[in-house]
Amino acid sequence: MDTRITLSKRFHYAVIALMLFGAAVIAYGFITHPERAWANLLLNNYYFLSLAIGASFFLALQHISQSGWSSMFKRVPEAMMAYIPYAGIIMLLLYFGMHSIYHWTHEDAIAHDELIQHKSPYLNVPFFFIRLVIFFIVWTVMTRLLRKASLDEDKNGGMLYFEKSELLSKIHIFLLAVTFSFATFDWIMSIDVHWFSTIFSLKNFVAAFYHGTAVMVLIVILLHQKGYYPSLNKSHLLDFSRYIFMLCIVWGYFTFAQFMLIWYANIPEETAYFHERWHSGFKVIFYVNFAINWFLPFTLMLSQVTNKNIHVVKALAIVLIAGQYIDLYEQIFPTILHAPVFGLMEIGFFAGFAGLFVFIFGKALASADLVPKNHPYLEESLHHHLH
Amino acid sequence: MNKTRIVGVFDEENSLLAAVNEVKKEGIEINEIYTPYPMHEVIEAMGKKTRFTTAAFLYGFFGASGVLAFLYYTSVIDWPINYGGKPTNAFPSFIVVTIILTILTVTIASLFTFSARAAIFPGKVYDQPDERSTDDKFVIVFDKPGVDGNVEKLNAILKEKGALEVYEKELNLKK
Numbered sequence: 001m002d003t004r005i006t007l008s009k010r011f012h013y014a015v016i017a018l019m020l021f022g023a024a025v026i027a028y029g030f031i032t033h034p035e036r037a038w039a040n041l042l043l044n045n046y047y048f049l050s051l052a053i054g055a056s057f058f059l060a061l062q063h064i065s066q067s068g069w070s071s072m073f074k075r076v077p078e079a080m081m082a083y084i085p086y087a088g089i090i091m092l093l094l095y096f097g098m099h100s101i102y103h104w105t106h107e108d109a110i111a112h113d114e115l116i117q118h119k120s121p122y123l124n125v126p127f128f129f130i131r132l133v134i135f136f137i138v139w140t141v142m143t144r145l146l147r148k149a150s151l152d153e154d155k156n157g158g159m160l161y162f163e164k165s166e167l168l169s170k171i172h173i174f175l176l177a178v179t180f181s182f183a184t185f186d187w188i189m190s191i192d193v194h195w196f197s198t199i200f201s202l203k204n205f206v207a208a209f210y211h212g213t214a215v216m217v218l219i220v221i222l223l224h225q226k227g228y229y230p231s232l233n234k235s236h237l238l239d240f241s242r243y244i245f246m247l248c249i250v251w252g253y254f255t256f257a258q259f260m261l262i263w264y265a266n267i268p269e270e271t272a273y274f275h276e277r278w279h280s281g282f283k284v285i286f287y288v289n290f291a292i293n294w295f296l297p298f299t300l301m302l303s304q305v306t307n308k309n310i311h312v313v314k315a316l317a318i319v320l321i322a323g324q325y326i327d328l329y330e331q332i333f334p335t336i337l338h339a340p341v342f343g344l345m346e347i348g349f350f351a352g353f354a355g356l357f358v359f360i361f362g363k364a365l366a367s368a369d370l371v372p373k374n375h376p377y378l379e380e381s382l383h384h385h386l387h
Numbered sequence: 388m389n390k391t392r393i394v395g396v397f398d399e400e401n402s403l404l405a406a407v408n409e410v411k412k413e414g415i416e417i418n419e420i421y422t423p424y425p426m427h428e429v430i431e432a433m434g435k436k437t438r439f440t441t442a443a444f445l446y447g448f449f450g451a452s453g454v455l456a457f458l459y460y461t462s463v464i465d466w467p468i469n470y471g472g473k474p475t476n477a478f479p480s481f482i483v484v485t486i487i488l489t490i491l492t493v494t495i496a497s498l499f500t501f502s503a504r505a506a507i508f509p510g511k512v513y514d515q516p517d518e519r520s521t522d523d524k525f526v527i528v529f530d531k532p533g534v535d536g537n538v539e540k541l542n543a544i545l546k547e548k549g550a551l552e553v554y555e556k557e558l559n560l561k562k
Contacts, residue, residue, distance in 0.1 A: 260479045266471070302444065 005228065005366050015359045022352010029345045036345060038097035039336045041090070043328050044353040046187060049087035050204070050324065051357070053180060054212015055080035056143050058243075060169035060176075063146075068377035069239055069384040072229070075370055076219050078150055080212070081143040082364035083357050088136030091187075098125060101336055104193040115194055123190055131186060135179045142172040150372060157374035180205055188328075191335045195273040197262070203254040210247035210293075211324035217244065218317035219361075221310060228370055234308040235386040241307035244297055244316065252294035255327075276334045285330050285340065293323040325350070389559045391531040392418065393538070394516050395545040395552075396524050400426060402549035403525040407432045409544050415537055418528045418562055421520035443497050450492030454485045506561070514560050524551070530562075531555060 029037035055077035062070045098105045104116050104123050116123070146168050153161035181201035189200050197203075217240045224232045262270045277286055297316060306312045333340065372378065397403040400422070410417065411432065420429050430437070458481045462468070467475040502508065520526040527545075534541055545553045 256479075256482065260482065263479050264477075266473075304440075 003228065003370055004368070005223075005362075005370050007362050007366050011362060015355050015362070018351045018355030019359065022348055022350075022355055025345055025348020026352055029349070033345065034097070035100045036337060036341060037349075038094075038100040039332055040346060040349040041097065042094065042101060042187065043325075043332045044349045045087055045090045046332075047324060047328055047350075048083055048353055048357040049091075050208035050328075051212045051215050052081050052083040052087065052143075053139070053176065054208040054210065055216050056084075056139070056146070056212075057173065057176060057209050058213050058216060059146065060172045063165045063169035064173070066166065066377070068380035069236060070381065071375040071377045072231070072371045072381040073216075073220050073236075074150065074372060074375070075365060075368060076216050076223075077212075078147050078368075079361050079364035080216060080219075081147065083360050084143055085136065085140045086356065086360055088132075088140065091132055091136070092129070094132075094187075095125075095129065098128075102190055102193070103335075104190060119193065123193070128186060131182060135183050138175050138179050142168065142175060146172065151368055153375060154369060154373045159376060161374075162376050177205075180208070188331055191332060192273055192276075194269060197258050197270075197273075199254055199258045203251075203258055206247065206250050206254055207293075207324060207327055210244075210251050211320055213240075213243050213247060214317045214320040214323075218314060218321070221314045221317070223370070224310075231382045233384065235384045237310060237313055238304065238307050238386055239384075241301050241313055244313075244320075245301035245307075248294055248297035248301070252290070252298070255290070255294070276338075277330060280334065280338060281340045282330065282334050285326060289323075289326050289330055292319060293327060388562060389557060392516065392556055392558045392560070393529040393531055393534060393541060394554055394556055394558075395527045395529075395550045396517055396519065397527070397549065398524065398551050399549070400428075400525060403527065404428055404432070406527065406545055406548035406550065409548060410541065413537065413540065413544065415529065415541055416533050418530050418533070419516075419560065420528070421516065421526040423520060423523055423525070439497070439501070442500055443493055446493045446496040447489055450489040450496075451485055453492075454488040455481060458484060514558070516556070516558050516560070528558070528560070 026037065026041075029040065059074060059077040059081070061067075062074065094101070103109055104119065105125060109116050110120060121127075146165060149161045149165045149168060153165075184201045184204040188204065189196065220229060220232065220240070223229055259274065262274060274286075276282070296319065300306055300312065300316055375381075395406065397406065403420070403422075407417065407420070407429065417433060420433065422429060459476065462477070463475045469475070470477070473480075515521070516528050517524065517526045529541060531538065542553050
């Protein structure tokens with residue numbers, strides 16, 4: 001069972017090709033359309049960060065609930081978390097693009113806009129970056145500690161690390177709830193500086209958890225089809241599908257609640273947000289967002305037959321990769337660019353970041369045994385059986 | 388039906404399951420199994436399959452469409468009123484009501500379906516071969532006429548798999 005994954009030459013070539021293509025497009029983008037490039041940088045970096053955060057939350061939940069069934073897969077979310085420090089470094093680059101993305105950094109806006117003046121004790125560039133650094137330090141430290149406890153368990157065994165992981169996870173989800181909320185306020189909600197929504201951070205947190213889990217499931221299935229995880233069975237698939245099903249409902253609930261309350265109350269300062277997302281060609285995206293992230297998984301995952309079908313779950317997870325992109329596109333692009341754009345630049349940025357994410361993920365996954373050795377519930381996980 | 392039954396009482400679910408599997412291998416028909424809590428293995432072993440989820444799905448589907456149709460009829464067709472300039476077909480505001488009423492429909496319809504299928508109604512006297520099955524014992528019941536010449540063998544199997552008691556009793560059960 002103690003197989004380590006080996007990264008093939010093909011994997012390296014593919015990842016490097018993606019990153020080179022991405023780098024070329026990114027360079028071209030910053031020279032020709034800097035505003036669009038900054039929006040893409042924020043979107044894609046946040047996208048892969050959210051997958052890492054979602055995976056870390058999934059892992060923490062498994063530890064806290066002392067779940068047995070998932071213990072053999074825990075190296076996958078652990079490896080996904082490895083992206084967090086790199087996302088932090090890229091996020092720091094936003095310093096050079098603040099003016100393109102955030103209206104509240106403009107001098108004349110601060111001078112003439114009372115609301116921005118009112119918010120400026122919180123929304124100012126130095127404090128923005130102080131918070132950003134704090135968030136990433138917290139996340140990096142917590143995920144490293146979780147990873148270290150897991151690797152130490154492989155080496156030494158015993159119940160100590162199991163209990164330690166649980167304690168760390170409890171601290172992690174508490175810190176995550178606070179820091180990630182402010183992070184979404186800072187990076188995404190402040191693009192529409194006049195608008196605010198109290199459910200915003202919850203919605204984005206659930207989206208991160210949702211799509212992080214979906215990508216994790218996709219990776220597990222791909223590894224299974226490559227011959228790793230031979231003991232993955234229908235019961236594991238059913239549990240994974242239930243996670244996706246449950247999260248699609250919570251995502252739909254929060255996203256709809258945010259929209260419905262604003263639509264119903266019809267207060268101009270709040271509806272401005274959706275006005276921008278309904279009347280400049282973005283309306284299709286608004287509906288596609290609900291269709292892909294809620295309607296499709298909800299109807300598809302209702303039946304246990306589809307839940308246990310590896311091809312259906314895999315296809316759905318692939319669709320959900322696009323789902324998170326569309327969700328973020330709808331939140332980030334309308335205010336910065338005012339008209340829907342999608343072209344080589346969006347594809348190139350996504351390819352570049354995907355290459356980087358997969359590269360970091362692959363390295364992290366290959367650096368430890370794919371199946372943890374001394375987890376107390378490992379046997380339960382290997383012979384997981386549901387009725 | 389009033390018949391002579393053979394009743395086996397077990398202390399543990401694992402020994403009950405072992406006995407069930409062994410008895411099935413011998414081709415002896417089980418009348419019924421009584422357990423203190425639901426056991427999926429028992430339902431599977433007795434070759435029973437529930438269609439309850441299908442029923443619940445249909446209730447949900449028709450509940451949701453019915454509620455939406457009702458809301459549309461009342462607020463668009465029958466009595467359109469202008470609420471603060473909102474369109475009469477205020478679809479987003481229908482959703483919450485639809486979710487709540489769908490859950491209510493599924494719950495109540497499922498309750499009645501279950502009661503009807505299990506023949507449970509207020510004031511019913513429950514068939515209880517051995518009252519300890521409501522406490523901590525697992526009880527398995529066979530028809531003596533159905534077992535025929537295998538009574539000795541059956542007793543031996545039940546004893547071997549760890550039955551606390553095996554006894555015969557006149558019982559009036561559904562089957």
